[in-house]
Amino acid sequence: MSQRSKRLPRAVREQQMIDAAIQVFSERGYHSAIVTEIAERAGVSKPMVYLYLGSKEDLFLACVRSCARELTAALQEYARPELTPEQRLWQGLTAFFTFVADYPERWNVLYQQAAKHGSTIAAGVAEARDQILLDVTRLVRDDPATGQQTPPDRTRMSDKEAEFVARALVGAADSLTDWMRSYPDEGPEQVTRRLMTMVWVGMGNAHAGQIWSPPG
Amino acid sequence: MSQRSKRLPRAVREQQMIDAAIQVFSERGYHSAIVTEIAERAGVSKPMVYLYLGSKEDLFLACVRSCARELTAALQEYARPELTPEQRLWQGLTAFFTFVADYPERWNVLYQQAAKHGSTIAAGVAEARDQILLDVTRLVRDDPATGQQTPPDRTRMSDKEAEFVARALVGAADSLTDWMRSYPDEGPEQVTRRLMTMVWVGMGNAHAGQIWSPPG
DNA sequence: AACAGATTTTACCTGCGAGTAACATTACTC
DNA sequence: GAGTAATGTTACTCGCAGGTAAAATCTGTT
Numbered sequence: 459m460s461q462r463s464k465r466l467p468r469a470v471r472e473q474q475m476i477d478a479a480i481q482v483f484s485e486r487g488y489h490s491a492i493v494t495e496i497a498e499r500a501g502v503s504k505p506m507v508y509l510y511l512g513s514k515e516d517l518f519l520a521c522v523r524s525c526a527r528e529l530t531a532a533l534q535e536y537a538r539p540e541l542t543p544e545q546r547l548w549q550g551l552t553a554f555f556t557f558v559a560d561y562p563e564r565w566n567v568l569y570q571q572a573a574k575h576g577s578t579i580a581a582g583v584a585e586a587r588d589q590i591l592l593d594v595t596r597l598v599r600d601d602p603a604t605g606q607q608t609p610p611d612r613t614r615m616s617d618k619e620a621e622f623v624a625r626a627l628v629g630a631a632d633s634l635t636d637w638m639r640s641y642p643d644e645g646p647e648q649v650t651r652r653l654m655t656m657v658w659v660g661m662g663n664a665h666a667g668q669i670w671s672p673p674g
Numbered sequence: 675m676s677q678r679s680k681r682l683p684r685a686v687r688e689q690q691m692i693d694a695a696i697q698v699f700s701e702r703g704y705h706s707a708i709v710t711e712i713a714e715r716a717g718v719s720k721p722m723v724y725l726y727l728g729s730k731e732d733l734f735l736a737c738v739r740s741c742a743r744e745l746t747a748a749l750q751e752y753a754r755p756e757l758t759p760e761q762r763l764w765q766g767l768t769a770f771f772t773f774v775a776d777y778p779e780r781w782n783v784l785y786q787q788a789a790k791h792g793s794t795i796a797a798g799v800a801e802a803r804d805q806i807l808l809d810v811t812r813l814v815r816d817d818p819a820t821g822q823q824t825p826p827d828r829t830r831m832s833d834k835e836a837e838f839v840a841r842a843l844v845g846a847a848d849s850l851t852d853w854m855r856s857y858p859d860e861g862p863e864q865v866t867r868r869l870m871t872m873v874w875v876g877m878g879n880a881h882a883g884q885i886w887s888p889p890g
Numbered sequence: 891a892a893c894a895g896a897t898t899t900t901a902c903c904t905g906c907g908a909g910t911a912a913c914a915t916t917a918c919t920c
Numbered sequence: 921g922a923g924t925a926a927t928g929t930t931a932c933t934c935g936c937a938g939g940t941a942a943a944a945t946c947t948g949t950t
Contacts, residue, residue, distance in 0.1 A: 487790045489705030503899055548888055574703045625853040626846040633845020652838055654886040656876035663871055670870040672764055719929055
């Protein structure tokens with residue numbers, strides 16, 4: 459027997475537990491997820507999970523925060539502030555679809571877990587989602603902190619409008635995640651292009667304060 | 675004591691149970707929903723629910739189907755086939771946002787219940803959602819069954835493209851549901867206008883086969 | 891070798907909620 | 921008003937999963 463060393467340092471075990479938990483929560487949903495199964499997948503017995511992570515709720519919140527952190531990082535990696543708004547949006551959406559394609563479980567834990575839970579969990583999930591939404595809102599609105607010049611043809615968006623566009627984008631992107639599964643030959647870039655086709659011109663109109671009106 | 679008649683015919687009680695169940699499922703999510711509470715809200719004791727509706731799963735599926743039926747009806751009521759594509763989309767979206775504003779619990783049961791459940795439930799929910807998605811796809815694509823003339827500037831969409839647009843729209847609309855709660859002065863018509871502003875031109879481009887390309 | 895502290899497990903308690911058996915009551919029919 | 925079918929309730933069983941006490945085993949230190 460080569461390496462029988464089952465004993466591992468706490469930091470490593472904790473990460474294994476969180477990874478296993480993300481898998482199980484993603485597959486089964488919060489309530490149907492069984493702590494014992496999470497422990498098994500992490501190669502450990504149940505009391506270890508409680509010793510290191512506290513409770514099932516704490517464990518879930520740790521997962522949510524971990525996933526949110528990674529997605530935020532991916533977004534900020536791609537959507538560099540020195541790009542034009544159009545390029546930033548393009549890169550941001552690409553980052554999103556790439557993330558979902560690469561780590562579907564993580565996206566699942568973040569967003570497909572809409573069932574109402576206890577107030578503690580609901581608050582944690584809401585916080586994580588608000589963070590993502592804030593990232594996207596910044597992506598959509600020209601951020602003054604970046605010193606990015608607003609192109610002459612695009613006026614600044616109000617917060618309200620930016621939040622509207624951000625919510626619509628996140629919702630559409632989330633939903634398109636399923637569409638991607640139906641058409642496996644469509645990669646992240648292709649889906650991004652389609653979505654840009656669909657929304658970019660209209661976003662320009664919204665920026666410019668134009669509002670669609672019913673014909674006739 | 676005026677009317678002590680607690681006894682009610684089965685059809686009425688069943689409907690009361692389903693209404694109560696929609697409420698509770700919407701508030702708590704499937705797993706956290708407690709059958710006893712549903713029974714109480716329906717003014718009845720637990721075994722009645724099992725006698726009339728079968729099991730918790732059956733009850734939930736009955737709720738899902740009921741909600742789907744009503745939403746489909748609302749969509750078809752507004753999006754008359756004799757309208758132009760633009761008007762139909764406008765009316766369809768208006769119907770949707772009106773429905774969500776009027777019956778948030780029903781929408782909740784249909785879509786905010788993404789957690790993975792047992793295969794029976796998952797299948798039922800998937801079926802209901804596919805129905806809605808099909809309705810929207812028909813709304814987006816010019817439906818040959820209606821004999822609707824395709825305007826000269828808009829070519830027929832392929833199924834793939836129509837499904838893409840439909841998914842994006844449903845996802846955006848779903849997500850904008852939350853946005854509406856943050857801005858209570860925005861009614862269904864106003865939200866519909868904003869969404870039309872954002873997507874209508876782009877949808878035309880997608881129809882015409884134009885695809886956005888990264889600048890530079 | 892002996893001790894300390896971290897890692898890990900076995901074996902349990904506990905509450906809660908789905909589902910049911912048996913019994914009670916009202917209303918309808920002839 | 922006797923019989924019967926529908927409507928309704930009380931009071932249970934049972935299994936499952938979250939959480940824990942107590943003990944065991946490993947690893948490093950002096």
